[in-house]
Amino acid sequence: MRPVRLEMEAFASYGGHEVVDFTKPRQNLFLITGDTGAGKTTIFDGIVFALYGENSSTQNRKDGIELVSQFASVDVEPYVELTFTQEGIDGEEEYKIRRVPLHYKRVTRGANKGKLKTVSSSVTLTMPDGMVYPSKETDAKIIEIVGLDRGQFAQVAMIAQGEFMTVLRAPSKDKKLIFRKLFGTDLYDRVAVELRQRANEKMEQVNVIRQTCATIAAGLEIPPNYEKREELLVLREKIKEGSLSYMEEFLSLLTELNEYLRAEETKSDEEKNQVAKELEEISTLLTQGMELKNAYEIRKSAGERWKELMAQKEERQKEKILLEQLQSADQIQAAYKLYLDAQREADRVSRQLEEAKASYPALRAKAKESEQQHKKSRDRLTEQSEKSGKVREMARKSLELFSQMEQAKENLVKVQTQAKEGREVYEKLQQSLTEMEEKEAVWAAELKALPQVQKESLLKKNGLAVAQELLGTIEEEERAEAYTKKLTENLALGQKRYEEAKEDYRKEKEGYERQYGIFLDAQAGVLARSLTEGSPCPVCGSTEHPKPFVWMGEAEVLTKEELDQYKEQVEEKNRKMMELATKCNETTATIREREETGxxxxxxxxxxxxxxxxxxxxxxxxxxxxEALLTHMAALEKEQEAVSQKLKELQDLEKEHDRLRSVHAKRKEETALAAEKEKKLTADLARATSLVESLKDTGEFKTREEAMQADEKAEKDLLLCRKEEEQAAAVDEADRKALLEVSSRMQSLTEELPKRQEEKSRRAAEYEEWMQKKQLQEEAWQKLLAEYAPEQIKKLRQGSEEYAKEVASVAASMEAADQTIAGREQMDLAALSEKKEKVSERLALCQQNWAAARQSASVARQIYDRLAPGQEERKAAIGKQEVLEHLADKLSGKLTGSRMDLETFVQRYYLQKILVHANRRFTAMTASQYRLELMELEDAATGKNKGLDLMVHSFVNGGKRPVNTLSGGESFMAALSMALGMADQIQESAAGIRLDVMFIDEGFGSLDDRSRNEAVRILSDMAGEARLIGIISHVNELKTKIDDQLVITKDEKGSHSRWVIS
Structure with missing residues (x-):
C-alpha cells in the first residue's frame, strides 16, 4: 500500500481545502517539518482516518466531531479523501476512499431553519474498476485490501514518539500483554489457564475423595481386645489426614477385622438365645402360679357372696310379682288417657258445628247489603272522574300558555343583552387582531439573527471546553514537572548513597581479599608440614619437595566458616551497591523519559x-x-455570558413569537365565531318579540291563579269520590270473606264429626280390652297406681335387675375359678420371681453384648463396602491430578528454577526474529558497538519471569547490561531499531502484505551528529526505490540532510502544506 494523494477539508487543524501529492518528492525519504503545533502529525492522522475512521493515536483516540476543524465554517462539509495504490494480480491497482466524519450542518428550510443538526458519518470506496463498494462493507474491505487493521497499521506505518521507548524499557509482564495482541499468542495463555483450571477442578475432586474417605474411616470403631487394634488405629489416622496411599493396607486389615467381628456377633447371639429360652420357661411357670393363686382367691370370695344372695331369694320373688302388676296398671292407664282425649275432641267438633250454623243467616244478609253500597260508590267515582278530567285539562293548557308567555318575555330581555355584548366582543377582537399582526411582523424581523447567535454560542462553548481540557493538561504537566524535580533531588541523594556504598564495598572487598590470602598462606603452611620425602604432594603430585612453604604465624587466621561469612558480607555489600546503581540508572532513565515526554x-x-x-x-x-490560557478563558467566559444572554433573549422571543402566532390563529377563529353569534342573536331577538305578541290573547282563564284554583278543586272532588269507593269496596270484601269462612268451616266440621265419634268408640273398646287382659278393673289399677309413686316403682325395678345380674355374675366366677384350679395345689411364687429376676439380668447383659458386636460388625462392613469398590478410581484420579498439577505449574512458570510461562517462551521466538531485523540497524547506528539480545533462558526463568527482558551486548568489552542503562540517544536508536524490526517482521509474517509507506515522529533531537547521520542513512537505504518514508521533526539539522521537505505552516485560518523540492 502506497499513498498517492491526500485531500482534506475542514479536518483537524486544516480549515481550508488542502491537497498533499505524494508523487512530488524525487526521493522516497522526505521530511515533514514545521513549528510545534503546526499540524505535522495530522498528515498521518488524515491517512489513518480515511482508511479506518479514527485518528492514529493509541492514547488519545478521536473520531467524529472531535476531528472537525475549528477554523472552518459550519456550512463547509468536512472530509478526507485518500488515493492509494496496492499491488494486485495484474500489477499496481489504484483505490480512492472518501470519508466524512460526524459533524454539524445548518438547516436551510422548514420549521428549524437556521438551527444546527447532526449529520452522520459516511464513507465511499471507489475500486480500481470504477465501481463504488457498498458503504456498510467498506471498513472490512479496507482491512482486506491493506491486510492490517487500524492498530496494526498504526504500529507498522507510524513510529510514534515515546511509544517504542515504553516497550523497550517495560518489564516482561508488560511486554507480554503488548506482544500478545501483536503476535496473537493469547492461545498459549488460554492453554495454561485451561490446564490450571483442569488441575484445580481435579484437585477439588481429589479433595472431595480424601475428605469422603477420611469421614468414612473416622467412623470405624475397633474393639479394645482386638490383637491388631494399634495397627488399624495408625492407618485410620493416616487416612483421616488425607494420605490415601495407605488405603490398600487399611482395607486388608479391615477385612480381617470384619471376619473377627462376625464371629463375635455369632457367639453373642447364641449365648443370648440360650438365656432367653431359659427366661421364657421361668416366666411361663410364674404366670401359671399367679393365675392359680387368683383362682383360689376368686372361688373363696364368690362362694361367700353366693350364700348371701340365696338368703334374699324369697323376698326378691315377691318384689318381682309386684313389679309385674304395676307394669300392667301403667299400660291400662295409658289406654285410658287415649280414650279421654278422643272423647274431648268429639265434643269440641260438635259444639263448633252448632255455633257456625247459628251465625250463617246474619252474615249472608250483611254481605248482600255491602255489595249494593259498593256498586253505588263506583258509579259516582266514574261520573266525577270524567267531570274532573275535563276541568283539569282546560287548566293545564291555560297554565302552559301562561308559562310560555313568561319565558318568551325573559328570552326577549336575555337576547337583547346578548346581542349588545356580542357586538362589543366582536369590535374588541377586531382591534386585538390588528395589534397582533403588527407585533408579529416586528418579532419576525428580530429573530433573523437567531442562527448566527446559536453558532456563536456553540463556538464559544467548544472553545471553553477545549480550553478547560488544555488547562487540565497544563496542570497535569506542572505536577509532572514537580515530580521530575523531586526525582532529580532523589537522584542526587541516590548517587551520594551509591558512592558511599561503592567505597564501603571497596574497603570490605580489600579486607576479604587480605584475609583470604592469609587463609591460603596458612593452608599452604599446614600442607608443607605434612609433606614427607618420597610421598606425592596432594597439590602437584611431585615426590620431591625442595622448597616447602614456611608459615611464620604472625597474623590471625580466620576459619573456613568465618571466611565464608566474610565473603557473604562482601557479596551483600556488592548487591547493595548494584541495587543503588540500578535505581540510579532507572531514575536517570525515568527523568530523561519524563523530560522528553514533557x-x-x-x-x-x-x-x-x-x-x-x-x-x-x-x-x-x-x-x-x-496565565495566558486563564486570561483567554476569562475573556471567552465573558463573551460566552453575553452571547448566552443574547441567545436566551432570542430563544425567549422565539417562544413568545410562536405563542403569539398560535394566539393569532385562535383569535381569528374567535372573531369569525363572534360575527356568526351576533347574526344568530339578532334573529333570536326578532323571533322572541313575535312570540310574546302572539300569546297575549290566548286561553280559557283570565289569570294563572284562576286556572290553578279550578285544577285543585277538580282534583279534590275526584279524590273524595275515590276514597268513598275504596271504603265501600273494603267493607264488601270483608263481609264476603267472613261469609265464605263460615260456610267453609261448617262443611269441614260436618265432615270431621263422624271421624271423632268413631275414634272415641275405638279408644273405649281398647281400654276395656286392656283391663280384661291384665285382670284389673278400673278401681283396682287406679288404687295400685295411687299407692306407689313413680320414684318408688323405678327403685323397685332397679333393685330387682341388679340382684339378677349379680346372681349370674357370681355363678360364672365360681365356675371359671373351678375350671382354672382343676384340682391343683398352689406354687411358691416368691422363689420363682427371684429366679426370673436373676435370669433377666443375665439376658440384658447378653443382649447388650450382642447389640454392640452387631453394631461394630455392621459399621466395619459398611466402611469396607464404601471404601473398597472405588479404590482403583481413586488411584487413577490422584495420578491424573498430579500430572495435571505438574503440567499446569510448568506451563504457568510456577516451578522453582522454571519461572517462564509458555506464552512468554513462544513470544521469545517472535521477539528473536524482531531482534534479527532490529540489530541490522542498531549495530550500524552505534558504529558496531552494541547489539540487542534477549536475556539468557536460564537467567530469565530464575527468580521471576524475565523472559522478554532485553540486554545490550557490547562488542567493545564483551559485557552485557540491561537495556534500561542506555543513554537517551542510545535508547532512541534502540527504540527506532526495534520499531523498524517489528514493522519488518509484521510484513514478513503477514502473507500478501506490502506496506510501502512509513512515518517516524520525532526523537532525532536526542542524537549526536554521527548517530543522526547514520539513522538518516539507514532510513534512506530502507526507502530505496519502493518504500516512502516520512520523518516528522522540527530539528533544524535534518533540513540539511533531507532534500525533499513537506513544510507545514499555520495561521489564523488553520494549517497549510507545501512541498520544497531541492
Missing part, C-alpha cells in the same frame, strides 16, 4: 494554545501558558 507535551500544549489564541507563541513555560 517537551513533547509542552509542544502539543503550545500548539493547542496557539490554536485557541489565534497567534503563534513559542518557548512559554507552563506557568506562562496557564
Amino acid at each position: 517537551e513533547k507535551r509542552r509542544e502539543q500544549m503550545g500548539e493547542k494554545l496557539n490554536t485557541l489564541l489565534g497567534e503563534v507563541q513559542s518557548g512559554l513555560s507552563c506557568q506562562e501558558m496557564r
Whole structure:
C-alpha cells in the first residue's frame, strides 16, 4: 500500500481545502517539518482516518466531531479523501476512499431553519474498476485490501514518539500483554489457564475423595481386645489426614477385622438365645402360679357372696310379682288417657258445628247489603272522574300558555343583552387582531439573527471546553514537572548513597581479599608440614619437595566458616551497591523519559494554545501558558455570558413569537365565531318579540291563579269520590270473606264429626280390652297406681335387675375359678420371681453384648463396602491430578528454577526474529558497538519471569547490561531499531502484505551528529526505490540532510502544506 494523494477539508487543524501529492518528492525519504503545533502529525492522522475512521493515536483516540476543524465554517462539509495504490494480480491497482466524519450542518428550510443538526458519518470506496463498494462493507474491505487493521497499521506505518521507548524499557509482564495482541499468542495463555483450571477442578475432586474417605474411616470403631487394634488405629489416622496411599493396607486389615467381628456377633447371639429360652420357661411357670393363686382367691370370695344372695331369694320373688302388676296398671292407664282425649275432641267438633250454623243467616244478609253500597260508590267515582278530567285539562293548557308567555318575555330581555355584548366582543377582537399582526411582523424581523447567535454560542462553548481540557493538561504537566524535580533531588541523594556504598564495598572487598590470602598462606603452611620425602604432594603430585612453604604465624587466621561469612558480607555489600546503581540508572532513565515526554507535551500544549489564541507563541513555560490560557478563558467566559444572554433573549422571543402566532390563529377563529353569534342573536331577538305578541290573547282563564284554583278543586272532588269507593269496596270484601269462612268451616266440621265419634268408640273398646287382659278393673289399677309413686316403682325395678345380674355374675366366677384350679395345689411364687429376676439380668447383659458386636460388625462392613469398590478410581484420579498439577505449574512458570510461562517462551521466538531485523540497524547506528539480545533462558526463568527482558551486548568489552542503562540517544536508536524490526517482521509474517509507506515522529533531537547521520542513512537505504518514508521533526539539522521537505505552516485560518523540492 502506497499513498498517492491526500485531500482534506475542514479536518483537524486544516480549515481550508488542502491537497498533499505524494508523487512530488524525487526521493522516497522526505521530511515533514514545521513549528510545534503546526499540524505535522495530522498528515498521518488524515491517512489513518480515511482508511479506518479514527485518528492514529493509541492514547488519545478521536473520531467524529472531535476531528472537525475549528477554523472552518459550519456550512463547509468536512472530509478526507485518500488515493492509494496496492499491488494486485495484474500489477499496481489504484483505490480512492472518501470519508466524512460526524459533524454539524445548518438547516436551510422548514420549521428549524437556521438551527444546527447532526449529520452522520459516511464513507465511499471507489475500486480500481470504477465501481463504488457498498458503504456498510467498506471498513472490512479496507482491512482486506491493506491486510492490517487500524492498530496494526498504526504500529507498522507510524513510529510514534515515546511509544517504542515504553516497550523497550517495560518489564516482561508488560511486554507480554503488548506482544500478545501483536503476535496473537493469547492461545498459549488460554492453554495454561485451561490446564490450571483442569488441575484445580481435579484437585477439588481429589479433595472431595480424601475428605469422603477420611469421614468414612473416622467412623470405624475397633474393639479394645482386638490383637491388631494399634495397627488399624495408625492407618485410620493416616487416612483421616488425607494420605490415601495407605488405603490398600487399611482395607486388608479391615477385612480381617470384619471376619473377627462376625464371629463375635455369632457367639453373642447364641449365648443370648440360650438365656432367653431359659427366661421364657421361668416366666411361663410364674404366670401359671399367679393365675392359680387368683383362682383360689376368686372361688373363696364368690362362694361367700353366693350364700348371701340365696338368703334374699324369697323376698326378691315377691318384689318381682309386684313389679309385674304395676307394669300392667301403667299400660291400662295409658289406654285410658287415649280414650279421654278422643272423647274431648268429639265434643269440641260438635259444639263448633252448632255455633257456625247459628251465625250463617246474619252474615249472608250483611254481605248482600255491602255489595249494593259498593256498586253505588263506583258509579259516582266514574261520573266525577270524567267531570274532573275535563276541568283539569282546560287548566293545564291555560297554565302552559301562561308559562310560555313568561319565558318568551325573559328570552326577549336575555337576547337583547346578548346581542349588545356580542357586538362589543366582536369590535374588541377586531382591534386585538390588528395589534397582533403588527407585533408579529416586528418579532419576525428580530429573530433573523437567531442562527448566527446559536453558532456563536456553540463556538464559544467548544472553545471553553477545549480550553478547560488544555488547562487540565497544563496542570497535569506542572505536577509532572514537580515530580521530575523531586526525582532529580532523589537522584542526587541516590548517587551520594551509591558512592558511599561503592567505597564501603571497596574497603570490605580489600579486607576479604587480605584475609583470604592469609587463609591460603596458612593452608599452604599446614600442607608443607605434612609433606614427607618420597610421598606425592596432594597439590602437584611431585615426590620431591625442595622448597616447602614456611608459615611464620604472625597474623590471625580466620576459619573456613568465618571466611565464608566474610565473603557473604562482601557479596551483600556488592548487591547493595548494584541495587543503588540500578535505581540510579532507572531514575536517570525515568527523568530523561519524563523530560522528553514533557517537551513533547509542552509542544502539543503550545500548539493547542496557539490554536485557541489565534497567534503563534513559542518557548512559554507552563506557568506562562496557564496565565495566558486563564486570561483567554476569562475573556471567552465573558463573551460566552453575553452571547448566552443574547441567545436566551432570542430563544425567549422565539417562544413568545410562536405563542403569539398560535394566539393569532385562535383569535381569528374567535372573531369569525363572534360575527356568526351576533347574526344568530339578532334573529333570536326578532323571533322572541313575535312570540310574546302572539300569546297575549290566548286561553280559557283570565289569570294563572284562576286556572290553578279550578285544577285543585277538580282534583279534590275526584279524590273524595275515590276514597268513598275504596271504603265501600273494603267493607264488601270483608263481609264476603267472613261469609265464605263460615260456610267453609261448617262443611269441614260436618265432615270431621263422624271421624271423632268413631275414634272415641275405638279408644273405649281398647281400654276395656286392656283391663280384661291384665285382670284389673278400673278401681283396682287406679288404687295400685295411687299407692306407689313413680320414684318408688323405678327403685323397685332397679333393685330387682341388679340382684339378677349379680346372681349370674357370681355363678360364672365360681365356675371359671373351678375350671382354672382343676384340682391343683398352689406354687411358691416368691422363689420363682427371684429366679426370673436373676435370669433377666443375665439376658440384658447378653443382649447388650450382642447389640454392640452387631453394631461394630455392621459399621466395619459398611466402611469396607464404601471404601473398597472405588479404590482403583481413586488411584487413577490422584495420578491424573498430579500430572495435571505438574503440567499446569510448568506451563504457568510456577516451578522453582522454571519461572517462564509458555506464552512468554513462544513470544521469545517472535521477539528473536524482531531482534534479527532490529540489530541490522542498531549495530550500524552505534558504529558496531552494541547489539540487542534477549536475556539468557536460564537467567530469565530464575527468580521471576524475565523472559522478554532485553540486554545490550557490547562488542567493545564483551559485557552485557540491561537495556534500561542506555543513554537517551542510545535508547532512541534502540527504540527506532526495534520499531523498524517489528514493522519488518509484521510484513514478513503477514502473507500478501506490502506496506510501502512509513512515518517516524520525532526523537532525532536526542542524537549526536554521527548517530543522526547514520539513522538518516539507514532510513534512506530502507526507502530505496519502493518504500516512502516520512520523518516528522522540527530539528533544524535534518533540513540539511533531507532534500525533499513537506513544510507545514499555520495561521489564523488553520494549517497549510507545501512541498520544497531541492
